């Protein structure tokens with residue numbers, strides 16, 4: 001086992017996304033998974049029906065409990081839900097996690113339309129969390145919401161959004177193009193000094209629940225294991241691709257992927 005990863009995210013009882021996807025991904029890639037749970041969602045492959053917020057003081061003390069004992073190599077955040085949680089997280093990151101690389105998946109809405117971030121939180125996310133992050137992994141809808149660029153239709157649009165988001169303070173931005181049409185899937189990584197395009201063939205089908213959580217926690221695991229950012233992204237993308245290919249086809253809606261696949 002190599003690499004200690006703390007995921008700060010919400011619980012998905014159907015096991016495909018959120019904390020559950022993160023634990024499976026981190027474990028499958030050989031890392032050690034720790035969790036600070038921000039919310040308990042009630043959902044299945046069809047719909048998110050309820051969300052129960054964990055008090056921000058408890059989110060904060062979960063983080064502090066593991067930091068001071070086991071230690072954390074990389075932090076990954078997913079569903080943060082509320083202003084209170086974002087502010088507590090910001091405080092603990094500033095006071096106790098200064099040198100720990102942070103991967104932020106700016107989760108806003110689930111595939112099935114459930115609200116995972118309250119609408120009053122975008123500004124706080126940008127001002128309090130983004131500047132502390134090594135990598136942000138927005139999908140097209142999130143990139144659009146963050147930048148105000150309404151329609152992201154191609155690589156040039158993704159580049160414009162990525163450059164705007166980079167100005168919000170992270171070291172790197174990975175804009176995920178999975179929601180563009182076409183058989184090829186394109187993700188764009190930008191830093192202050194470089195740009196890299198990652199492509200793969202789209203895996204057809206409806207079983208894509210939790211792919212964003214899986215990609216971000218896969219990248220966090222690679223970083224915790226000493227891979228550089230590009231290599232961590234390449235391995236995590238390969239992991240998601242294989243997990244999609246071997247999805248078990250469970251549930252009536254967008255089903256889970258298979259986190260037990262092996263990548264080299």
Ligand code: PXL
Nearest residue numbers: 010011012017018079110212
């Ligand atoms: O993939 C975004 C996401 C994050 N966190 C939780 C989720 C989802 C999507 O369903 O349920 C808890």
